[in-house]
Amino acid sequence: xxxxxxxxxxxxxxxxxxxxxxxxxxxxxxxxxxxxxxxxxxxxxxxxxxxxxxxxxxxxxxxxxxxxxxxxxxxxxxxxxxxxxxxxxxxxxxxxxxxxxxxxxxxxxxxxxxxxxxxxxxxxxxxxxxxxxxxxxxxxxxxxxxxxxxxxxxxxxxxxxxxxxxxxxxxxxxxxxxxxxxxxxxxxxxxxxxxxxxxxxxxxxxxxxxxxxxxxxxxxxxxxxxxxxxxxxxxxxxxxxxxxxxxxxxxxxxxxxxxxxxxxxxxxxxxxxxxxxxxxxxxxxxxxxxxxxxxxxxxxxxxxxxxxxxxxxxxxxxxxxxxxxxxxxxxxxxxxxxxxxxxxxxxxxxxxxxxxxxxxxxxxxxxxxxxxxxxxxxxxxxxxxxxxxxxxxxxxxxxxxxxxxxxxxxxxxxxxxxxxxxxxxxxxxxxxxxxxxxxxxxxxxxxxxxxxxxxxxxxxxxxxxxxxxxxxxxxxxxxxxxxxxxxxxxxxxxxxxxxxxxxxxxxxxxxxxxxxxxxxxxxxxxxxxxxxxxxxxxxxxxxxxxxxxxxxxxxxxxxxxxxxxxxxxxxxxxxxxxxxxxxxxxxx
Numbered sequence: 001x002x003x004x005x006x007x008x009x010x011x012x013x014x015x016x017x018x019x020x021x022x023x024x025x026x027x028x029x030x031x032x033x034x035x036x037x038x039x040x041x042x043x044x045x046x047x048x049x050x051x052x053x054x055x056x057x058x059x060x061x062x063x064x065x066x067x068x069x070x071x072x073x074x075x076x077x078x079x080x081x082x083x084x085x086x087x088x089x090x091x092x093x094x095x096x097x098x099x100x101x102x103x104x105x106x107x108x109x110x111x112x113x114x115x116x117x118x119x120x121x122x123x124x125x126x127x128x129x130x131x132x133x134x135x136x137x138x139x140x141x142x143x144x145x146x147x148x149x150x151x152x153x154x155x156x157x158x159x160x161x162x163x164x165x166x167x168x169x170x171x172x173x174x175x176x177x178x179x180x181x182x183x184x185x186x187x188x189x190x191x192x193x194x195x196x197x198x199x200x201x202x203x204x205x206x207x208x209x210x211x212x213x214x215x216x217x218x219x220x221x222x223x224x225x226x227x228x229x230x231x232x233x234x235x236x237x238x239x240x241x242x243x244x245x246x247x248x249x250x251x252x253x254x255x256x257x258x259x260x261x262x263x264x265x266x267x268x269x270x271x272x273x274x275x276x277x278x279x280x281x282x283x284x285x286x287x288x289x290x291x292x293x294x295x296x297x298x299x300x301x302x303x304x305x306x307x308x309x310x311x312x313x314x315x316x317x318x319x320x321x322x323x324x325x326x327x328x329x330x331x332x333x334x335x336x337x338x339x340x341x342x343x344x345x346x347x348x349x350x351x352x353x354x355x356x357x358x359x360x361x362x363x364x365x366x367x368x369x370x371x372x373x374x375x376x377x378x379x380x381x382x383x384x385x386x387x388x389x390x391x392x393x394x395x396x397x398x399x400x401x402x403x404x405x406x407x408x409x410x411x412x413x414x415x416x417x418x419x420x421x422x423x424x425x426x427x428x429x430x431x432x433x434x435x436x437x438x439x440x441x442x443x444x445x446x447x448x449x450x451x452x453x454x455x456x457x458x459x460x461x462x463x464x465x466x467x468x469x470x471x472x473x474x475x476x477x478x479x480x481x482x483x484x485x486x487x488x489x490x491x492x493x494x495x496x497x498x499x500x501x502x503x504x505x506x507x508x509x510x511x512x513x514x515x516x517x518x519x520x521x522x523x524x525x526x527x528x529x530x531x532x533x534x535x536x537x538x539x540x541x542x543x544x545x546x547x548x549x550x551x552x553x554x555x556x557x558x559x560x561x562x563x564x565x566x567x568x569x570x571x572x573x574x575x576x577x578x579x580x581x582x583x584x585x586x587x588x
Contacts, residue, residue, distance in 0.1 A: 181410030188484025304350030329361030349382025406484025
């Protein structure tokens with residue numbers, strides 16, 4: 001009996017720990033992580049670009065628990081704040097071996113140049129740069145540093161750009177799969193691998209065009225930073241590959257050494273007692289002063305889809321939800337403190353109806369007297385350009401992939417393929433002839449194909465009309481440069497599809513100008529859609545009510561955990577409607 005009672009007591013104790021102790025522990029951990037201390041008196045920031053890099057920060061504080069993550073925008077904003085932080089003495093970058101998205105590299109390069117202009121050295125270290133579609137971008141970032149280090153014996157293989165596509169047409173023919181797709185028009189080549197066994201002339205032309213533009217842009221930037229003519233740098237790089245010592249002898253890098261050597265060299269330059277701090281752990285103290293004016297930053301990264309996010313904090317997928325983004329514009333339009341909006345877009349496209357819902361939000365904000373300046377990231381193509389097309393102004397990186405003004409759609413007909421394996425796919429429908437048009441059993445009938453084609457034409461013409469109105473171009477001119485073709489930012493500017501070449505802070509500076517805010521006036525940078533709080537995500541993830549979560553936090557407070565006490569204070573402020581603000585240093 002005694003052993004039985006001990007066992008029962010153990011079970012109850014375990015249940016109590018799981019259902020009460022674990023939530024309290026989570027609350028305390030999250031509360032503690034929300035109140036970071038400032039950096040050491042002599043800090044050297046560390047940025048590891050070998051890790052995955054998104055364009056925009058995850059919209060919830062639980063994202064980090066799915067693995068380490070970082071974003072271009074978070075890095076750029078941290079470096080911007082570090083420029084005026086006397087405690088920050090330098091930056092050490094670990095370069096990726098497989099390259100980095102060109103537009104991301106362009107954005108980071110601008111941040112590095114501003115950081116160096118503030119008198120703070122940047123050292124970059126590479127363990128090798130190997131052939132990839134973006135190897136030149138990795139080299140360009142290294143070239144933007146004060147000292148470009150490479151590990152002994154490592155290879156420098158930034159000899160150009162390459163792209164691979166898998167064409168499935170012959171396999172589909174062999175197994176009876178029918179890819180029944182339509183495109184508007186010949187350059188809208190996303191479905192070409194299903195329809196052909198090789199590049200069409202238009203597909204080849206467009207791909208080589210944007211790749212050549214990206215390559216020349218990255219060479220020009222790297223050449224400027226290495227004080228070398230782009231033509232000379234191109235010839236030198238293309239004559240590779242090089243081992244680190246050979247690269248140094250040819251002036252392509254500055255130093256050969258281990259990462260630890262570069263780290264110690266920078267720490268010594270920073271002064272006695274200097275410490276290395278991961279850039280994600282760099283949290284300078286917020287200014288107590290609240291700015292009188294705000295500029296909203298509306299974030300949009302990923303595929304554009306209808307609906308609202310139901311992210312519990314555990315789902316790591318990235319999408320642009322039309323309800324959320326449109327609401328962000330309506331909220332910014334109503335907020336009297338918000339004087340302008342920067343719309344950060346990094347999207348390859350998506351639903352036309354979702355894109356139109358977001359564009360309606362852009363129009364509403366402009367109608368409310370709020371200028372909207374788009375800052376394009378890695379890409380803003382197809383639907384990504386649709387949602388940007390009627391902004392007050394558009395700013396893109398030279399290597400941003402944009403345009404792709406076109407549509408495609410269709411289906412896979414699998415009936416014949418499955419029949420070869422003894423599987424018969426049948427369908428029934430009631431209503432009109434188009435009721436089963438998208439059924440997988442068979443290809444479109446002639447009547448269905450004609451109806452579908454007419455629908456595609458209307459979507460395409462609607463896209464053209466929106467671009468023509470937003471860019472103040474004749475519709476015929478838009479049709480000439482559209483046809484589904486992808487352009488780089490440089491090419492798009494020459495065509496009138498974007499207004500300026502630059503990064504996020506260039507877009508922000510322009511938004512201030514359009515809102516008649518003096519360049520040296522501090523403003524709040526208000527991120528929208530607003531990230532969910534830890535409290536909200538705990539409620540979603542654990543199914544705990546608001547009152548229940550407060551009770552758990554109160555229990556932790558009673559137990560004396562100072563981090564939970566901090567959370568209780570945050571909750572009290574939230575009930576009073578007190579919210580913090582991030583104040584920007586004057587925009588350069």
